[in-house]
Every structure is written in structure tokens, then in C-alpha cells.
Amino acid sequence: MVYSVEEIRKDFPILQRHIEGKRNTFLDTAASAQKPQCVMDKMIKAMTEQYANVHRGAYYLSEYMTFAYEQSRKTVQRFINAASSNEVVFTRNATESINLVASTWGRKNLKVGDEVLISEAEHHANLVTWQVLRDELGFTLKIFKVADDGSFLWNEFFGQLSKKTKLVAVTAMSNVLGTIFPIKKIAEAAHKNKSLVLVDACQFAVHGNIDVQDMDCDFLAFSGHKTYGPTGIGVLYGKSEILNEMPPYQLGGEMVDNVTYEKTTFDEPPARFEAGTPAFIEAIGLGAALEYMMTLGQKNIIEHEQELVKYTTQALNTVKGLKQIGTATEKGGVFSFVVDGIHPQDLAFILSKEGVAIRTGHHCAEPLVHRFGYESVARASIGLYTNHEDIDILVSSIEKAKKFF
Numbered sequence: 001m002v003y004s005v006e007e008i009r010k011d012f013p014i015l016q017r018h019i020e021g022k023r024n025t026f027l028d029t030a031a032s033a034q035k036p037q038c039v040m041d042k043m044i045k046a047m048t049e050q051y052a053n054v055h056r057g058a059y060y061l062s063e064y065m066t067f068a069y070e071q072s073r074k075t076v077q078r079f080i081n082a083a084s085s086n087e088v089v090f091t092r093n094a095t096e097s098i099n100l101v102a103s104t105w106g107r108k109n110l111k112v113g114d115e116v117l118i119s120e121a122e123h124h125a126n127l128v129t130w131q132v133l134r135d136e137l138g139f140t141l142k143i144f145k146v147a148d149d150g151s152f153l154w155n156e157f158f159g160q161l162s163k164k165t166k167l168v169a170v171t172a173m174s175n176v177l178g179t180i181f182p183i184k185k186i187a188e189a190a191h192k193n194k195s196l197v198l199v200d201a202c203q204f205a206v207h208g209n210i211d212v213q214d215m216d217c218d219f220l221a222f223s224g225h226k227t228y229g230p231t232g233i234g235v236l237y238g239k240s241e242i243l244n245e246m247p248p249y250q251l252g253g254e255m256v257d258n259v260t261y262e263k264t265t266f267d268e269p270p271a272r273f274e275a276g277t278p279a280f281i282e283a284i285g286l287g288a289a290l291e292y293m294m295t296l297g298q299k300n301i302i303e304h305e306q307e308l309v310k311y312t313t314q315a316l317n318t319v320k321g322l323k324q325i326g327t328a329t330e331k332g333g334v335f336s337f338v339v340d341g342i343h344p345q346d347l348a349f350i351l352s353k354e355g356v357a358i359r360t361g362h363h364c365a366e367p368l369v370h371r372f373g374y375e376s377v378a379r380a381s382i383g384l385y386t387n388h389e390d391i392d393i394l395v396s397s398i399e400k401a402k403k404f405f
Contacts, residue, residue, distance in 0.1 A: 003300040005387045011036040011292075012385055022355030025393045030175055030203060030334050030381030031359050033228045035289070042288040043230065046281050054280045055254060069280040072287030073270070076235055079290040080220065081211040087243065089236040089270040090283055094202045095125040097221035097236035098169075100273060101198055102129045104246040105219075106167070112138040115164040117195075119157075119181070120371060121146050121174040124364045126200045130169065140164070150177035150326035157186070165195045172204035176365045176379070177326030178309075178334035180208065187216045196242070202226055206383065207305055207332040209298040212237050224282065228384075229289030233282035236273070243269035250275040293384070301384045305333050308382055308391070315395045322398065325372050333382035336363075339398060341405045344378040350404065354397040 009015050012034045015024055026034060046068065052061035054069045070085070077085040091097045110116065116130050120143050134141045144160040147153050161168070168190040173180045187197045198219040201210060205222040212220055219242075224233035238246075248255055248266050252275040257265040266272050293301065312335055316322055321340035339347055344360040351358055359379040362369040369377055380394055 003296065003304050005304060005385065008296070009385045009387070011038065013037055015385060019355040019357070020353050022353075023389075023393065025354070025356040025390050025397075027380040027382065027386070027390060027394060028357045028359050029206065029383035029386070030226070030363075030379065032225045032231070033206060033383050034385065035228055035230070035285075036292050038292055039229060039285050039288045043281055043285040046284050051281075053277060065280060068284050068287075069278070072283045075287040075290050079210065079294060080235075080237055081213050082237055083213060084240060086268070086270055087212075087237055087240050089238065089243070089273045090278055091221075091234040091236050091273075092232055092279070093223040093225070093234035094200060094221040095129075095223075095234075097219075097234050098125050098129050098198070098200065100236055100249045101219050101221075101238075102133050104249050104273075105196075105242065106130075106133050107137070108245075108247060110137050110139045110166060113164060114139040114166045115142050115162060116140075116167045116169060117142045117144065117157075117160055117165050118169050119144055119146060119152075119171065121150070121177055121179060121181075121368055122169075122171055122365065123175055123200060123202070124366070126169055126171065126198075127367070139166075146174075146177070146179065147328070149328055150174065150179040151328040151330070152179060152181050158189070161189065161193055161195070163193065165190070165193060167196050167198060169198040169200070171200045171202075173201075173207060173332045173334070174326065174365075174368075175203050175334060176336050176363050176368055176377070177328065178331040178336075179326060179328040180204065180330040180332055182330075183217065184215050187218075191216065203332065203334065208302065218242055224286040224289065227286070227289055228292060229286035230282045232279050233286045235286075238269070240269070243273075246273075248275070249273050252276045254278075296384065304384065305382060305386075308386060308388075309333055311388060312380070312382065312391050315391050319395060319398055319402075321402065325374070325377055333386070334379065335381065336377045336379045338374060338377055339402065342401060344376045346405075347378055347398070347401050350401040351394070351397045354393065354400065356394055356397050358394075 054066040144156040196218040201222045220237040225231040255275045325336040
């Protein structure tokens with residue numbers, strides 16, 4: 001298909017409204033992506049015409065909704081190319097997915113003398129989780145550095161990887177630097193070392209193509225709200241043989257096999273990890289969002305965004321006094337920056353008056369922002385609906401803001 005960003009923008013109602021009387025220039029997709037009409041339509045229809053609880057009823061609506069819910073699981077399977085839909089666990093978000101791995105696989109397998117290896121570019125979800133578990137179990141948490149331009153450094157990775165490393169847990173794409181990590185090669189090196197690999201794919205799922213069998217990762221997590229779907233739904237992928245050996249994460253209904261007053265046995269994955277009534281409406285919305293992305297074509301989305309990454313990088317470089325943080329060659333659509341003499345929060349406020357939405361702060365990666373010498377940075381991020389006009393308005397708005405300081 002021909003990728004027409006102007007036609008695609010028509011699928012997103014919120015992009016048609018005005019903000020502060022100005023065109024809605026939305027550049028915060030890295031935090032949460034906007035939703036196409038088809039996702040909202042699917043969820044509304046499920047609630048108004050098809051609603052019933054899943055897995056529990058022998059009547060039409062319940063059976064229909066159960067089918068729709070499990071079809072969404074199969075859609076996720078196709079989106080990430082998992083070997084089986086049973087390798088797809090629905091969670092609230094990627095943060096819960098990582099916590100699930102830590103609380104089940106981690107608590108069962110990690111001990112004093114073991115090591116978990118992460119990068120310094122990790123989101124708090126893939127840092128704090130392992131810090132707290134380390135304090136509980138006594139294993140060692142090791143962190144390898146990235147380059148000053150944000151690039152992945154093999155010498156730093158191999159310098160920290162050891163025979164004691166039981167898990168390598170890394171982002172596929174930094175939410176601050178935009179750096180895309182070489183996950184397939186990381187997994188290959190880790191497996192030669194007999195280490196498992198967990199991938200935080202929250203950012204990468206929007207900008208890249210996920211193939212868990214080709215990557216050969218053991219776990220992978222992403223959130224629905226970043227992939228043009230609703231909040232409250234996330235995904236944990238895990239290889240079947242590993243999920244089968246993991247104990248439950250939460251306890252209650254649906255995840256059990258047999259229950260007596262004396263003893264309980266648990267269901268097979270993925271049900272074992274989905275206690276209680278699941279977010280089935282949100283799962284259906286996620287399925288619709290992923291179908292939308294696959295219909296547009298992952299290759300088309302990647303080509304559109306990579307061209308836009310180059311355009312944005314060049315455009316920001318024209319602004320005197322602006323410094324970009326994260327300029328690796330392998331980079332996705334996230335642009336963190338500072339402007340001389342303007343606090344990021346003040347910049348964001350002025351840009352908002354121009355209808356421009358950006359993010360400020362440490363972006364749930366406080367140690368990484370500090371590593372580059374800042375307390376707070378501004379961040380603009382693109383999506384499949386972003387066009388050149390968005391970037392031009394961003395740049396012109398920054399130039400306007402400079403006049404106030």
C-alpha cells in the first residue's frame with residue numbers, strides 16, 4: 001500500500017481538534033500514543049452490543065466475548081511472531097510484565113552469587129524492579145554503560161557479562177536517547193553465556209518490527225497504550241518452556257486448576273498468570289490497534305519514521321543553543337534536548353500555547369538523565385501519524401520561546 005500520512009491522520013479524531021486555538025501538534029507519542037477511530041469503535045461495540053464476562057459463561061454473549069478476547073491474544077502472537085498464543089500473557093502494562101518476571105522467575109531462580117545485567121539506559125520499570133528484588137534475595141545487579149552519544153557499546157556489555165549472569169534485561173529502544181539496541185546479537189551473546197534475556201520493547205514496539213523467534217529473547221514486554229491501543233493492557237511474551245516452570249504471580253479465580261480447602265493446583269500458562277477478571281475490553285482494543293498497525297505495514301511505518309527521524313534531527317540542529325541528547329546512528333523517533341537559558345518546563349509551557357505537546361522531566365529514567373548532566377530534559381517523540389508540519393511547528397515554536405529569555 002501507499003503510505004499517506006495525511007490520510008492516516010484522518011483516522012485519529014484528536015488530531016483534528018485545536019489546542020489553544022492552534023493546530024494540535026502532538027509530539028508525545030513516546031509517553032502514550034493517540035488512538036485511531038477503529039480502536040475506539042471496536043471497544044464501544046464490545047461494550048454496547050457484545051458485553052459479558054469471559055471464560056465463565058455457557059451463553060452466547062460470554063462465548064462470543066471469550067472468542068474475541070482470545071482472538072486478540074492470537075493477534076498479539078502474529079504481531080510479535082510468537083510460536084504459540086499460549087506464550088502471550090495479558091498484563092496491565094509493560095511495568096507489570098517486568099514485575100511478573102521478577103516476582104516469579106526471579107524469586108524462584110536468583111540467589112546470592114548470581115548476577116542480573118542491565119544497561120544504564122533503562123526505564124525505572126527495568127531498574128527499580130531488580131533493585132528491590134536484589135535487596136530481598138542478595139544477588140548482584142550490574143549495569144553497563146552507553147556511549148556519550150547514547151550508542152550501545154559492546155565492550156561495556158561484555159565487560160559486565162560474566163558466568164554469574166543469570167539474566168540480561170535490556171531495553172530495545174531507549175525512551176530518552178532513542179537508541180535502538182542490537183537485541184538479536186545481545187540474545188545470542190547472552191545465550192552462549194547461558195543467560196536468559198528479557199526485552200523491554202515498550203518504545204520499540206511502536207517504531208520497529210518485533211519477531212521474538214528471530215530475536216530469540218526469552219521474555220519481552222510492551223504496553224498497549226504506546227501501540228495505539230488503550231491503557232490498562234500490556235503484554236508479556238515468554239518462551240513456553242520457561243513460562244511452564246514459573247509459579248503464579250497473583251492468586252484468585254481463573255488461574256486455578258483444582259481448589260480444595262486443603263490444596264490448590266494451578267492452570268497452565270497463560271491462564272496461570274491472569275488471575276481474576278481480565279481487562280478483556282482493553283485486550284480487544286489492543287488487538288484492533290495491532291491489526292491497524294499490521295494493515296498499514298510495519299515496513300511502511302518504519303520507512304516513514306526513519307525518514308522523519310532524519311528530518312527532525314536536521315531541523316533541531318538548526319536551532320542555535322539547542323543540544324540534542326542521544327544522537328546514536330541506530331536511533332528511533334525520540335528526541336531529548338535542552339535549550340540554553342530555558343528550563344524544560346518553561347519551554348513546554350510556551351510550546352503548549354502554540355498547540356505543541358512535548359514531555360519534560362527525567363522520563364522515568366532519572367539516573368540516565370543525571371548521567372548526561374541534567375535534572376530535566378525536554379522530549380519530543382513521533383508516531384505513525386507525525387508529519388513534517390509537526391516538526392516545522394515544533395522548531396518555529398522553540399524559536400518563539402527563545403525570544404522570551
